[in-house]
Structure formats: structure tokens, C-alpha cells
Amino acid sequence: xxxxxxxxxxxxxxxxxxxxxxxxxxxxxxxxxxxxxxxxxxxxxxxxxxxxxxxxxxxxxxxxxxxxxxxxxxxxxxxxxxxxxxxxxxxxxxxxxxxxxxxxxxxxxxxxxxxxxxxxxxxxxxxxxxxxxxxxxxxxxxxxxxxxxxxxxxxxxxxxxxxxxxxxxxxxxxxxxxxxxxxxxxxxxxxxxxxxxxxxxxxxxxxxxxxxxxxxxxxxxxxxxxxxxxxxxxxxxxxxxxxxxxxxxxxxxxxxxxxxxxxxxxxxxxxxxxxxxx
Amino acid sequence: xxxxxxxxxxxxxxxxxxxxxxxxxxxxxxxxxxxxxxxxxxxxxxxxxxxxxxxxxxxxxxxxxxxxxxxxxxxxxxxxxxxxxxxxxxxxxxxxxxxxxxxxxxxxxxxxxxxxxxxxxxxxxxxxxxxxxxxxxxxxxxxxxxxxxxxxxxxxxxxxxxxxxxxxxxxxxxxxxxxxxxxxxxxxxxxxxxxxxxxxxxxxxxxxxxxxxxxxxxxxxxxxxxxxxxxxxxxxxxxxxxxxxxxxxxxxxxxxxxxxxxxxxxxxxxxxxxxxxxxxxxxxxxxxxxxxxxxxxxxxxxxxxxxxxxxxxxx
Numbered sequence: 203x204x205x206x207x208x209x210x211x212x213x214x215x216x217x218x219x220x221x222x223x224x225x226x227x228x229x230x231x232x233x234x235x236x237x238x239x240x241x242x243x244x245x246x247x248x249x250x251x252x253x254x255x256x257x258x259x260x261x262x263x264x265x266x267x268x269x270x271x272x273x274x275x276x277x278x279x280x281x282x283x284x285x286x287x288x289x290x291x292x293x294x295x296x297x298x299x300x301x302x303x304x305x306x307x308x309x310x311x312x313x314x315x316x317x318x319x320x321x322x323x324x325x326x327x328x329x330x331x332x333x334x335x336x337x338x339x340x341x342x343x344x345x346x347x348x349x350x351x352x353x354x355x356x357x358x359x360x361x362x363x364x365x366x367x368x369x370x371x372x373x374x375x376x377x378x379x380x381x382x383x384x385x386x387x388x389x390x391x392x393x394x395x396x397x398x399x400x401x402x403x404x405x406x407x408x409x410x411x412x413x414x415x416x417x418x419x420x421x422x423x424x425x426x427x428x429x430x431x432x433x434x435x436x437x438x439x440x441x442x443x444x445x446x447x448x449x450x451x452x453x454x455x456x457x458x459x460x461x462x463x464x465x466x467x468x469x470x471x472x473x474x475x476x477x478x479x480x
Numbered sequence: 481x482x483x484x485x486x487x488x489x490x491x492x493x494x495x496x497x498x499x500x501x502x503x504x505x506x507x508x509x510x511x512x513x514x515x516x517x518x519x520x521x522x523x524x525x526x527x528x529x530x531x532x533x534x535x536x537x538x539x540x541x542x543x544x545x546x547x548x549x550x551x552x553x554x555x556x557x558x559x560x561x562x563x564x565x566x567x568x569x570x571x572x573x574x575x576x577x578x579x580x581x582x583x584x585x586x587x588x589x590x591x592x593x594x595x596x597x598x599x600x601x602x603x604x605x606x607x608x609x610x611x612x613x614x615x616x617x618x619x620x621x622x623x624x625x626x627x628x629x630x631x632x633x634x635x636x637x638x639x640x641x642x643x644x645x646x647x648x649x650x651x652x653x654x655x656x657x658x659x660x661x662x663x664x665x666x667x668x669x670x671x672x673x674x675x676x677x678x679x680x681x682x683x684x685x686x687x688x689x690x691x692x693x694x695x696x697x698x699x700x701x702x703x704x705x706x707x708x709x710x711x712x713x714x715x716x717x718x719x720x721x722x723x724x725x726x727x728x729x730x731x732x733x734x735x736x737x738x739x740x741x742x743x744x745x746x747x748x749x750x751x752x753x754x755x756x757x758x759x760x761x762x763x764x765x766x767x768x769x770x771x772x773x774x775x776x777x778x779x780x781x782x783x784x785x786x787x788x789x790x791x792x793x794x795x
Contacts, residue, residue: 268552315550316579322550324578330570333540337547337555340532344508344553364570367540375532 208271208350209256210291214423220290221251221423225452225479227286227299233472235303238311241462242356243283245387245420245447252426253352253383254287257434262292265319271349272338274323276331277356277385278312279464284321285309293320329362331355332382336372339380350434353382358390360401366411369440373412378437382413385420387449389460405444413440420445453478487651488623490644490681491587495519496623497630498556502527504634508548510534510557512541518558518587518644538563542570542582549580554634561586561602561643568608576612576639583633584609589619589643590732591760591777592682597767602643603760606680607737609641610710616640616663617710619731619739621684624653625707628661636663643681645732647770650685652705666713668720672700675788676720679730680706680739683758683779687730690784701788712742714750721751726791728756730784732774735759754794756787 212220224247232238250273254260258271275284285302288294294308301307310317312326323334335353342349359365372380384404388395395401405415414436418425429443449463450456453475456467467475499522501507509531515521524531532548534541538559545555564571564586575582589602609617616638620626626644633640652669653661661667669684670691679687684705691701702724704716721727727747729740740757747755760777774780 274547314578316577324573327569327573330539330543330574333543334547334550334574336540337544337549338551339547340544341508341548341551341553344530345551364537364539364543367535367537368543371534371537371540371544374535 208259209254212255214427217251217255217423220255221248222479224251224283224286224290226476227289228282229453229467229472229475229479231282231285231299231302232466234300236466237303238282238466239279239464240282240466241389241449241456241459242277242280242385242387244451244453244456245449246277246280246354246385247283247286248421248423249354249383249385249426249445250283250287252423252430254291256427257430258352260320262320265293269347269349272322272335272351274331274335274338274351274353275313275325276353277328277359278325281309281311281313284313288318288320328359329364332365332368335380336368336377339377340375342379343377349379351380353380355382355384357384357386357388357401357404358395360404361399369408369411369413372440376439378439380440381433382440382442384442384444385447386444387447389449389463391463393460408442413442415442415444417444417446420447421451487648489646489648490620490623490626491519491646493620493623493626494585494587494630494642494644495522497627498523499526500631501634504554506552506554507634508532508553508555510541510545510555512536512538512559512563514559517560518585520556520558538567539570542567543574545582546574546578546580549582554581556583556585558585558587560600561589561605562600564641565602565605565608572612576615581637581639583640583642585642585644587644588646590645590681591765591773591779592732592770593646594770594773595767598764601765603734603765604737605641605643606709606733606739607741610737610742614638615710616708618642618663618708619680620644620707621681621705622649622651622653624651624655624658625661628658629663629707632663645682649682652684652688661707664708664711664713666716667705667707668702669705670701670703672702673724674699674701675726675728675792676702676704676724677728677730677784677788678704678706678717678739678743680709682732683730686779686781687784689781690788693781693785694788699788699792706739709739709742712746714746717743717746718750721747721753725795726754728758728784728787728791730758732779733759735761754791756791758784758787
């Protein structure tokens with residue numbers, strides 16, 4: 203299953219630089235819009251950059267290419283992260299990003315496949331992406347295609363029962379082309395998961411559902427690249443990378459701060475954040 | 481129209497329709513344990529490689545169907561009508577909002593389902609699916625029309641919800657008349673001049689029985705099979721409202737938001753005529769035989785006959 207032909211052919215230092223650029227876009231977008239979800243975007247962006255930088259076979263000139271790999275962003279509130287990478291790979295321009303959350307913008311508040319080229323899933327209601335990815339994986343198998351289906355989940359959304367319906371079904375159907383990446387940032391809307399409703403050992407749960415699981419530091423790019431390679435080589439059933447991350451990673455006052463789950467920085471905070479990311 | 485004959489249940493027509501669609505390799509069928517009941521089981525037998533079993537997990541099924549639709553497949557996902565409601569938000573956000581063409585079928589809809597009792601008797605499905613932008617809502621009246629409408633969904637580019645019934649009903653169409661059916665167009669089964677009865681599902685044959693009895697009262701009734709609740713056939717409603725001067729809507733569904741609601745919404749901006757609604761009057765059902773329940777809950781031909789008199793008296 204490892205085609206070795208996907209991604210942008212970037213090395214670790216190039217990926218790190220791409221992440222930095224994306225983080226700048228995330229802060230800029232959310233500040234301009236005065237709303238959005240910076241915390242979960244900053245925790246997920248290194249993983250997304252790793253995927254686009256080393257794995258995904260896509261063609262920005264041909265967004266509807268039927269045999270492209272799919273990236274299902276189930277935690278669709280982290281749309282600034284998605285838009286920032288789509289800008290870097292050529293689907294969106296800077297003006298598009300600056301229209302985030304305004305009427306008529308291709309950058310809707312939550313990612314939406316009807317509005318944005320390069321978006322494979324309409325998210326925003328949590329817990330649905332893994333099921334959608336399973337459907338994509340089953341279709342790919344029927345078509346005899348080697349396209350890979352990558353699904354990004356947040357740890358908070360794994361409180362949704364539908365995620366576990368999908369996890370059970372994916373194992374039953376032995377979909378080797380379905381790969382989940384879990385952003386384990388430990389914070390949901392109201393507070394830390396351990397305060398709201400801790401979901402415990404995700405790895406043990408998924409293993410008991412028949413999944414292959416690997417846990418990594420979700421901000422160490424070399425580990426991310428190796429884990430994506432590991433996942434790509436698994437072809438006899440579903441697998442998941444549980445990436446331990448820091449919500450708000452890269453901006454000191456946003457890190458591990460539940461209040462920046464869904465809040466824009468003030469003008470003063472914006473200046474500080476952009477300076478820290480330079 | 482030939483004389484009615486006893487036929488199968490509309491769920492049988494759905495199953496037969498799926499079989500006719502099988503030659504198109506894009507068609508996939510998704511099940512949530514109830515294939516024997518919804519009748520998708522026949523497709524499974526002949527096309528196991530294109531039938532996806534997802535267990536008793538309807539929310540997952542709807543999004544798996546959406547993912548398959550985004551990948552070029554034409555998914556037909558079925559379970560009981562009442563259990564599709566559990567996945568309403570998945571249909572709304574994951575299918576329709578995403579612009580994906582998935583065809584959902586809910587069988588065992590309505591009070592007519594009978595002895596299982598109120599937990600299985602969906603009486604709100606047609607209403608809730610009507611509220612979703614871009615969603616086509618169908619409720620065929622017999623097996624042959626259910627088969628025909630299922631086959632027509634192959635080329636239908638919008639997501640749909642079709643309610644089918646568990647029990648056999650009198651067949652309204654034959655192999656010839658059914659070919660004139662078209663999604664979005666009401667089907668005039670019987671022409672009259674005094675009252676227009678707009679019915680759907682199992683209540684179409686009840687309405688025809690009521691029309692027979694109305695003749696004895698000196699009243700000639702038009703009877704229409706409104707198999708498509710959305711998009712509602714507004715031009716037909718306008719014409720018949722003008723010609724007959726009053727309307728009776730008839731459905732095995734809550735009188736809130738279903739066929740009656742759709743007709744009233746349409747006429748609120750058009751021809752002003754009296755409307756009487758025959759349906760479930762904002763209550764849950766209970767166990768019982770279909771005929772006992774229908775009589776007890778105001779869904780018999782006698783109730784339709786009375787409603788016709790009431791509508792005419794209000795002209």
C-alpha cells in the first residue's frame with residue numbers, strides 16, 4: 203500500500219517551516235474574522251502538514267480527481283488549519299483566507315466540501331468523519347483503487363457514540379486503506395476532557411476494537427513522518443495514530459488554555475502571537 | 481386504470497426495485513440489520529459484494545453512505561422509518577448539506593405497521609425530512625409504484641427519503657399505469673368534481689374506497705396519489721383546488737407537517753379553499769391490528785368520507 207509517490211517530497215526541516223507558515227495563517231485568519239477555533243488548529247497543524255507534505259496524492263489543478271487520496275477532517279471546527287494548508291498547496295489564495303467566516307467566502311466557518319476545493323468532507327457536527335471515511339474506504343476497495351483515506355479526529359469528539367460504531371464497522375470490514383489520526387490535545391469546548399468526561403485510554407479501546415495503534419508526540423515532525431509511513435504500510439485493517447498534542451501549540455498564552463478553543467485573539471494578543479511565530 | 485387487485489407491500493416494491501437497479505455497478509445497498517424487513521435482502525443475495533452490512537448502527541450507516549456517494553457510488557440505505565429518525569442529524573448534516581445523493585428508505589412507517597405498537601410506528605418521518613433543503617420525500621401507495629419510484633431514483637440527483645409500509649395493501653397501479661408515474665408529479669387516480677382527496681401511502685386505497693362510498697351520497701371525488709410530498713406538485717394542487725373547490729388530505733402520519741402540512745403551506749399563498757386533514761391527530765399509536773388501529777385513530781375510509789362532507793360544507 204506504500205506508494206511512496208504522495209506528498210510534496212519535503213524533509214523534516216521543510217515540514218517544520220511549512221507548519222510555522224500555517225500557524226501564522228491560522229492566527230491571522232482567526233484574528234481577522236474575530237472568531238474561530240485557534241486552539242485545535244494549532245494542535246493539529248503539524249500532523250496535517252506531515253500528511254500533505256509526505257503522503258497525500260492530490261492535484262490542486264484537478265480537485266475532483268477521483269483517484270486522489272482523501273483527507274477527512276472530522277474535527278471540522280479546526281477549519282483555519284485546513285485552510286492554511288490548502289493555501290500552501292495551492293487551492294486557496296491569501297484573500298480567500300482573509301474572507302474566513304464572511305458571507306460568500308469559500309472559507310466557511312466549518313469546513314464544507316460544497317464551498318471549498320480540496321475539502322473532502324463537510325464537517326462541523328462532531329463524530330461523523332470516521333464513518334464518512336469508512337464509506338470512502340469501502341468505495342475505493344470496490345473500485346480496486348489504491349487511494350488512501352486519512353481521517354483526522356479530535357479526542358473530544360470521540361465521546362460521540364458514532365465514532366465507535368464506525369470503529370467497530372471498520373474492523374469488521376477489514377478496511378486496510380482507512381487510517382485515522384487522532385489529535386489528543388486533552389481539551390474540549392468547555393474545559394479539559396478530564397474535567398468534562400475523560401475518555402481514558404484511547405489506544406487500549408481501539409486495540410480492543412481490532413485496530414492497529416501507534417502513539418506519538420504530535421509535534422515532533424520526525425515522529426509524525428515515521429508514524430505516517432507506519433500507517434501507510436498497514437493494509438489488512440484499520441489503523442490509528444494517536445498523537446499527543448498541546449492545544450494552542452506555538453502561541454504561549456494559547457497553549458493548554460481551554461479559553462482559546464473557540465476564541466479569537468485581541469489586537470494586542472495578535473501582535474504577541476505573530477511575533478512568537480516569526 | 482384497471483380494477484384494483486390485492487398486491488404486495490410497498491416494501492416489497494422497494495426490494496424489487498433494487499434488484500432492477502443492480503445492473504448499474506454504481507448502486508450499493510447499505511443495511512442496518514433489517515434487510516429481511518426492508519427487503520434489501522434480495523439485492524444482498526444477488527450482489528453480496530455491493531451490499532454493506534453495518535449492524536444496528538444507523539448513524540454510522542448514513543455517513544458511510546455519504547462517503548460512498550462522494551466516491552461515485554449511488555447508495556441506497558434502509559432501515560425502519562423510525563430508526564432513520566435516530567440519524568436525522570446525520571442525514572441533514574452529513575448527506576443533504578454536503579450535497580450528496582444518498583437514497584434513504586424507511587420501511588414499516590405509520591400506524592399501519594400494527595402490532596409492534598407505538599415504538600415502531602413512525603408518524604413524523606415525512607414531516608422531518610420535508611424540512612431538509614433539497615431533500616426529496618416519497619411515500620408510494622403500493623408495491624408496483626414503490627418499485628417504479630425506486631427505479632427512478634437511479635437518475636435522481638438529489639438525496640431522498642422514501643417511506644414504505646410493512647403490510648400488504650390493495651394494488652392501485654398495474655404494470656401499464658405505473659409507467660406514467662414521475663417523481664414530483666401527483667398521480668390522478670380518479671376524476672371527480674365535488675371534492676379533491678389528496679392521499680399518500682396506504683391511505684390511497686382507503687381514499688378510493690371512500691370515493692366509492694361518496695358516490696352513494698351523490699358526491700363525486702377526485703383522488704390523487706401524492707407519492708411525492710417534496711417537491712410538492714403545486715400546479716396540480718392549484719388546478720384541482722380550483723376545479724373541486726375543497727380539499728381533503730389523507731395520510732398515515734401526524735397531521736402536523738406531513739402531506740396536509742405541505743398542501744396547506746402551498747395553498748396559503750394560492751387558491752383559497754377549505755382543507756380538511758385526515759391523519760394521526762397529535763398522539764402516539766398502540767398495539768393492534770392495522771384495521772383496528774386505523775379505525776380507532778381516525779384513518780379509515782369512513783373518516784375520509786366524513787372529512788369530504790365537512791370540506792364540501794365549508795365551501
